[in-house]
Amino acid sequence: MREHDEGRSGRAHGLTRRRMLGIGGALGLMAATGLSASAALARRPSITGAELRSAVPLPPPFQVPLPVPAVLKPVGTSGGGDRYEITQREASAEILPGVRTPLWTYEGTFPGPTIESRRGRPITVTHRNELPVPTVVHLHGGRTPATSDGYPTDLVLPEGWHDAAMHTGHGSAHGMPAMRDPRAVVTKLTRDYTFPLDQRPTLLWYHDHRMDFTAPAIWRGLAGLHIVRDDAEDDLGLPAGPRELPLMIADRAFTADGSLAYPALDPTLRVRPGVHEPYLAGVLGDVILVNGAPWPVHEADAARYRLRVLNASNARHYELEAVTDDGRRLDLVQIGADQGLLAAPVTHRLLPIAPAERYDLIIDFKGVPVGSRVRLLNRLGSGRTREVMAFRIARKASDDSRIPRTLSTDLPTWRRSDAVRVRDFSFRAGQMHGGHGWLIGGQPFDPARADVTTHLGDVEIWRLVADVHHPIHLHLVGFRVLSRSGGPPLPYDAGLKDTVSLRPAESVEIITCFDGYRGRYLFHCHNAEHEDMAMMANLEIV
Ligand code: C2O
Ligand code: CU
Numbered sequence: 001m002r003e004h005d006e007g008r009s010g011r012a013h014g015l016t017r018r019r020m021l022g023i024g025g026a027l028g029l030m031a032a033t034g035l036s037a038s039a040a041l042a043r044r045p046s047i048t049g050a051e052l053r054s055a056v057p058l059p060p061p062f063q064v065p066l067p068v069p070a071v072l073k074p075v076g077t078s079g080g081g082d083r084y085e086i087t088q089r090e091a092s093a094e095i096l097p098g099v100r101t102p103l104w105t106y107e108g109t110f111p112g113p114t115i116e117s118r119r120g121r122p123i124t125v126t127h128r129n130e131l132p133v134p135t136v137v138h139l140h141g142g143r144t145p146a147t148s149d150g151y152p153t154d155l156v157l158p159e160g161w162h163d164a165a166m167h168t169g170h171g172s173a174h175g176m177p178a179m180r181d182p183r184a185v186v187t188k189l190t191r192d193y194t195f196p197l198d199q200r201p202t203l204l205w206y207h208d209h210r211m212d213f214t215a216p217a218i219w220r221g222l223a224g225l226h227i228v229r230d231d232a233e234d235d236l237g238l239p240a241g242p243r244e245l246p247l248m249i250a251d252r253a254f255t256a257d258g259s260l261a262y263p264a265l266d267p268t269l270r271v272r273p274g275v276h277e278p279y280l281a282g283v284l285g286d287v288i289l290v291n292g293a294p295w296p297v298h299e300a301d302a303a304r305y306r307l308r309v310l311n312a313s314n315a316r317h318y319e320l321e322a323v324t325d326d327g328r329r330l331d332l333v334q335i336g337a338d339q340g341l342l343a344a345p346v347t348h349r350l351l352p353i354a355p356a357e358r359y360d361l362i363i364d365f366k367g368v369p370v371g372s373r374v375r376l377l378n379r380l381g382s383g384r385t386r387e388v389m390a391f392r393i394a395r396k397a398s399d400d401s402r403i404p405r406t407l408s409t410d411l412p413t414w415r416r417s418d419a420v421r422v423r424d425f426s427f428r429a430g431q432m433h434g435g436h437g438w439l440i441g442g443q444p445f446d447p448a449r450a451d452v453t454t455h456l457g458d459v460e461i462w463r464l465v466a467d468v469h470h471p472i473h474l475h476l477v478g479f480r481v482l483s484r485s486g487g488p489p490l491p492y493d494a495g496l497k498d499t500v501s502l503r504p505a506e507s508v509e510i511i512t513c514f515d516g517y518r519g520r521y522l523f524h525c526h527n528a529e530h531e532d533m534a535m536m537a538n539l540e541i542v
């Protein structure tokens with residue numbers, strides 16, 4: 001592990017409290033005993049993190065109907081685009097039957113309302129922060145100008161927020177993350193985010209991205225879907241209307257009073273970031289929610305469905321399979337990845353999905369007996385977390401949908417020889433100032449440091465290497481997976497991605513072109529606890 005130079009340690013003083021946090025738990029033990037990462041990881045643990053136990057009775061599976069988040073209506077148009085308004089506020093919802101759960105929400109619901117947009121038609125979303133803490137909105141997977149990309153220090157402060165403490169530095173003595181980022185653009189109460197949406201149609205999601213507090217904010221409910229569409233995709237004849245379902249999968253746990261359990265050091269999420277020690281590798285819940293409902297069931301036709309799956313969990317990985325009552329496994333035909341349609345469909349029986357990844361899938365219920373079920377299961381779960389949701393086949397139905405052999409012809413085809421440089425990044429637990437952290441290239445996140453500076457239009461190869469599971473996400477651009485540990489990519493790596501799942505002790509090569517916009521962006525681990533504990537770096541496009 002590379003040591004920090006003195007200058008950096010000096011400058012970093014007071015930057016963020018989380019440098020003091022310890023990773024502890026298994027990883028702390030690993031460091032203390034000098035056990036090498038590769039030895040510890042030879043077991044290839046399927047879980048990174050620790051699971052919270054709910055203190056309320058949990059409902060039986062497949063009882064609650066699958067909700068589909070409402071599509072948000074624009075409040076108007078201006079300059080050839082649509083305008084939306086979203087209020088971030090506290091609300092409560094009946095997630096578990098008969099139990100009220102307080103949430104932090106976009107527009108009062110979890111998931112927040114879905115935004116549906118058209119490729120190349122810009123939208124502006126005015127977010128109003130009525131929550132008790134600062135927030136930042138990021139459109140994950142969006143090809144967005146830096147000013148609207150939700151950089152973690154571009155805070156929207158709530159009414160009456162004492163920003164004095166954040167700038168005096170006296171806050172850091174009390175554990176306040178002192179946001180000494182001279183480039184931060186902080187606004188009071190509201191902010192307009194503009195999204196040109198000049199990008200391939202796909203499922204995006206928007207979520208909170210506040211410095212040091214992203215994980216608990218998402219956990220409390222600050223996440224919603226965004227679907228970009230275009231005419232070419234509409235014309236393919238894929239299952240549509242009620243046969244297209246977004247599925248936002250997320251695990252949570254509940255305390256005895258019905259609120260969401262989260263092991264925050266500071267439950268107000270105002271001052272001190274971080275989680276209690278056993279959870280430093282990631283927070284897992286024992287309840288699986290789909291679109292905010294526990295182990296839901298959906299009444300389906302015996303026909304093809306398009307499932308647009310997002311893993312919005314903080315740290316939980318899934319390996320999905322669709323199983324009929326008589327034990328048959330249905331094909332999951334992948335038509336799209338994080339950044340839109342594949343060139344051609346790829347058929348999976350099992351589908352791993354890491355935090356923040358999206359898969360666009362077709363499943364065909366034709367031939368499944370009416371009255372029986374197809375359960376979506378998670379092979380990486382145990383006990384109740386093995387179950388995700390079910391479809392109850394309610395009726396026979398005609399089906400004029402198709403899965404074209406050619407889905408798209410506009411995927412970028414960068415070759416190795418196009419790359420003007422190759423960069424290496426390690427994603428590992430390691431020593432930070434006074435404790436353990438999650439580091440990129442041996443360094444904790446610092447908004448003031450230039451980690452990567454590249455030129456608009458440059459093609460680069462990045463080699464990413466991991467200790468434990470790390471889903472690595474780049475803002476602004478999509479990339480292609482070139483190799484895994486020296487071998488070919490996996491079948492799930494097809495298409496254009498913005499998040500790639502590094503498995504324990506694995507190295508992955510990706511290739512991308514940094515086009516779109518100049519400015520300050522990020523790349524980071526999307527295990528949200530790792531992200532909050534410094535596994536993030538700057539990506540500056542000049
Ligand atoms: Cu899903 Cu940097 O974010
Ligand atoms: Cu993102």
Ligand code: CU
Pocket residue numbers: 427438469470471525526527530531535
């Ligand atoms: Cu990570």
